[in-house]
Amino acid sequence: MDFSRLQNLQYELNSTNATAANLPSTLLELVVPGYSTISQLAFRLLGIDIGVIVTGWALIFGCHAAWRYLYDLVQGYFDEYYTSSIQVHDDDGLFDDVKAWLSEQQNRKSSRKLKAVTDYDDNKKDDNVQDEQGIYKYEVPMPRYELSYGTDDFFFHNGRRFKVVRSSVKDEAGSYMRETLEIYCYARTAEPVKDVLTHIRQWKINRETAMTSVYRALSNGSRYWSRQSCRPSRPLQTVSLDQQQKDDIVEDINEYLRPATARWYAARGIPHRRGYLFHGPPGTGKTSLSFALAGVFGLEVYCVSLNDKDLTESDLCMLFNDLPDRCIVLLEDIDSAGLKREEEPVLVEMPEGGNADPGSSKDAKTATNKTDSSTGSISLSALLNVIDGAASHEGHVLIMTTNTPGQLDAALIRPGRVDLQVAFTFATQDQIHEIFKRMYSQTPEEQTSGGRLSNSKPRPVSKIPDSKTLEGMARKFAQQFPADTFSPAEIQGYLLMRKKNPQKALNDLEKWRDEILVSKKNGKRLVGAQ
Template sequence: MNATAPVVTGSETAILEGLIPGYAFISRLLLSYLQIDLSLYIPYIITATCIYFASDFVYSYVEHLFWSYFMASAEVRIQDDVYTYLMFWISRHRTMQNTVHIYASTQLASGWYYYNSEDSDQEFDAEIDEEEIAKSSFDECWSQIIARDRTKRLRFTPSNGVHHFQYKNRTVFFHRIRDQSAQSLYMQDMSERLIISCFGRDTTLLKQLLADAQAAYVARDGNHTIIYRGQKANGHTDWVRCMARAPRALSTVVLDQAQKDAFVNDIKEYLHPRTRRWYSNRGIPYRRGYLLHGPPGTGKTSLSFAAAGVLGVPLYLLNLSSKTLDEDDLMTLFHRLPRRCIILLEDVDCAGITQKRGAGDKDKATATDTNSTAGATAPGDKPDGAAPEKQGISLSGLLNVIDGVAANEGRILIMTTNHPEKLDAALLRPGRVDMSIAFGYAQSHDVEKLFASIYSTLEGDLRSGEMGSSLEEETKACLSNGGVKAVNGVHPAATPLERISELARRFAAQVPSGEFTAAEVQGYLLNYKSDPHGAIEGAAQWLKSTQEMRQKRLEKLNLSQ
């Protein structure tokens, strides 16, 4: 009986019952059926519990000391470009592709910060032989394209947690962390970070890895022109990468060659390192601005894009008419511009800022509007109780970011407009607009160049063979006439290039010089991109219909006024 008697008193049992609910019942149960006195094991249980929690704390502390003093690490935030570089490099690493725990997505970065601009059409073209594309019909080729578009390309990256791989014969740890305390999906996208680490106290290996990741990402773009767009979402304003486009040849821009050369040479002179030193020594702000003005469709934006390709600099697009941007956002975007870039402000005359200096000033264009009725509410007036309208960007705000005291330097500003007479004189003064280029309607020699560029076989073209077969048939027809008479106005001994040149002269002779924009001529020729003779034959009807449409628009405009 003494062997099975409990060794704890009633007061001790009451204390244990308070600490461990159900202790009295469990102890009586074990004592009655298994002859086990639970009180004998209480010291061991308490000791084991203390050792468990102590070991967990000691392990965490020792691990922290080890990573702090025996490991080198580099942290990357999702808001930085380095995040995209590293994820692009990791997604193509052989070891990381075989990891057990993966994160599957259709783009490299979550959230709206980085758009995956890898051209899927180029990937598709690389998978199919060029001769096969040229010979295949539309239905055959289109079925493959649709099948590809239905299934987006999956990209696999390591999931959250710690992964390791070999780099330059050394073990590197890749730690992907996502903050689970984020309250929204947007905040979760913002909270992700990456940590790469290796044994030792030297970070040289990690720096080399990040440099290789950046080089691999840049090499993917090649000589493409990178285009960014100013965007605001969920209260955050930043430049978002839109796409990487193949550079446009400067020769394809319809503009006087002397004007194009002057424009490009002026930018090159501005970007030369000696020019920056010259500006600095004389206390002149190192900025350069250009105004491209002319009718719509004359090539203003095309010249900006072509210049970015020639110089190899990124192109930044900003819409001043956006209702989501204010002056603080505009200042933030300009401050985040890198040096040696082109920022393009299109149609500044339509942004509603060209003739107002501040938020309280009335728009001069509105003040001079004679069509307002006496009983109508003025555009600047607000009904009683109405919510205040967002003011957006004022002219003074734009002038401050262009050449204010806190304005950044080293960038190239290009503004385009269809109506330069509507712009405020303060926006056009030297220092803000240093060179103005006027675009006009296409002349006869410009029309010839457009025609030749459309129908000439260029490097990289994948033609269906219709153009080449028509030229071969034309040659046979010429030779069948004894080699004397020309067919369709082309000499039988002419080369394909000479035939195109002759056809271009015939087409240009029908189009009145200085009456049509390059976009209008090109739009018409695209309707006959494989039939130059059809384009020449239909030119008269196109000219007639275009002039009638212009006349109707003019009459409608006169009636509205």
Template sequence: MTELAPSSSSQSSFFASLYDNLQQNPYFNAGAGLAGIGIAMSFLRRTAQISNTYFRRRFMITLQVNNEDAAYPWLLDFINKRSATQTRNLSANTTVHQAESGKTELSISFLPGHGTHFLVHNYRWIKVERQREKQVIQKDGIRTPFETVTLTTLGSDVRFFKSLLEQSAREAIDNAETGLVIYQAVGPQWIRFGVPRKKRDIESVVLDGKICEQLVADFQEFIGSAGWYADRGVPYRRGYLFYGPPGTGKSSFISALASHFGYSVCLLSLSERTLDDDRLNHLLNTAPPNSVVILEDIDAAFVSREDPLSNHPAYQGLSRVTFSGLLNALDGVACAEERITFMTTNYVERLDPALIRPGRVDRKQFFGNATEMMLRKMFVRFYREPSDSNLADEFVKKAISSAEDGKHLSPAQIQGHFLMHKQDPRAAIDNIRNLF
């Protein structure tokens, strides 16, 4: 007999029966459930990874800096100052300074330790990760482990990290222990004179009225006007003449002004016996960058040609520098650009008009003896008194009333008097007559 092929209804009933049997099988149901959960979890994990990558690319920015970069210690210090309340994980950085005399100074600073830190800057949370790698680098002759610090925050504007780095660098530079560098002319070149001096605060030199503010503004305007001078074909040079009685702060203010703007000071004496016209011209035109040149007591080197003293034997042969040589060095054809020159004198009337004409001296400023305002300001500043202190009032009144025959006190005299009574403002008041 011929075997008949199963009908479609029979096949359907077979598969239905097989599905019912598998569904009733507990082992199969457990495996299918686990497989379904695995597939679902894999899908969700993949979706989360794609979403996280997309979110980080579109809505987060990252900055990475390693310890081969100059900004690395500045950034760590910046982070440490702002994450002090969020982290207790610190690393110490110890520096030892030992002088030739044996005096030793120890400096310890703390930086964020390795790991994760959080801080808030400009109302934005930042995640910080500091990592140390196994490889080492050569830095300042010392082998140190390679490190990186990674900053991550919400946002898409990279200017946020740019401003953060600029602020950290600015804070580090402002707090750096730098000093006022003094140069002295030795032969045909400028040589550093001693170690850098401690910078003097511009506010420590007390001047009358708005003189300090005006001179600072004038200096600031000049150093920021190189383009203006170039566009108009005007030589980019500035000359100042400070004149007045001895001890009124002329040289002190120049040092404070240079310190305030981060300039060095080049001292040049025209009375030096080895100085001649050629060397003077060379020195004035080869001053170190970002420096000011000071010609102190200019009246001692030259006397006005209109002054009867100019032919006196006592003033002959004081210097090998000729007057015409000085004038050419100040604004001759071969003069260098971007030069700032200060001249000081106690006797401005002795100076030749040709020396202090515009172009050689662009600003003249008188430094006078102590006025009532200066007396009060010096007393308040020295003794840390309130500005409306009764002691300051008493000191000013007694200083003015004690003056005899039109005598005036110079700021140098006042400061010397305060140093004699630096812990006792009352004694400074009671003994003011000793200055006259």
């Protein structure tokens, strides 16, 4: 029998196996110079075949890559067809509520990628941080941890798993960065996410007192609203104004904000707008009432400064168009904006005989520059067009404040633009009486803690009398003021310097009152100024 052909076949098989075994080594030699030498040394000294290890690692890597590809494919399919999500932008009041709630979830678990921010919440600080002399030592705020940008995180609510992504992208115009939180869940509808947002909103209401968000117009290539602060809502009873006036304003705004009122306006072809003018001396509570009304009705406050030199008419129109359906638009000190009609010329008084004085042109130029420096770039006609023009925004509450109503143009305060004028006056004796009582009356929290705040020690300097004695002191305090001379802000500022000792406020009153009266009589702004 001829075995030569069988030997040749065996030789060919051995050659093929050797080539296959040398294939990884050949490839590695191309990638890693000197690999064959290293492999031989490792085999002779350690008895390890590096080629087998590399082949096994390549097999594991290939399986992992294939599994990751299949996982991403299936995950993408479910995200596309079986996932619902809701976005919350940073210009909405719900954004901070969601962040605060998520930060509490982060504190309950260990996450690998977080963003640290300083927590300035005064409710979490200890009032008892003081030295031996009783001097309060300001407690350094502790950090709070939030979800980082561009990362995914998961949380559970009512047994369901949610994913949240925090991102920061430019707006459509590319002028400023907009921060977004997007919450996902595996569901064919967004109802589970809506339930989470409802839960967060209720959590916020139960956790803190009512807050008022304040927005101001900023510029970053284009004008946009930016939330500047979120302050506790001011109680309406803390505003020094005649009670009947406050009741009339609240009743009027309450009727205006009802959905049925908007339908009533539309049925009769009347624009659904409401404007108010608060006028009176400085420090009488015009701005305070605006914020108190925002707290009463749960509205956000949008402040616009017409003195801004860079604010154009198109910017003003854009800002008003971006207002929410229900809010308070506050135009403070409308008289200081120097609004004039576009056709008003600048008149220069000429001397008799028709010949101008050689320095008159210089004086006229100086007067013109003075006028330009005291006014913004918004004309009266532009403001009127924004307030009640053909394309003006409806549904908001417009409040304008001024110290000198006589300087306002009649067209600005005509009915339809200003529907209710509220006069603020210097403090009456009844208002002074209420300010004194409000300053020294204890809150329910202070009464239950025995005159303490939170966990602090009793205040040794606090001398708050009982309600009957306090009533008598308030009456005596108010009787020592002349009527319609002092503003509520002046009264409050005086009492704040003695906020823990009403008897001292009575003892020091005569000297302080006389000094203020002398300064007012002499036209001095500083007390004791010569």
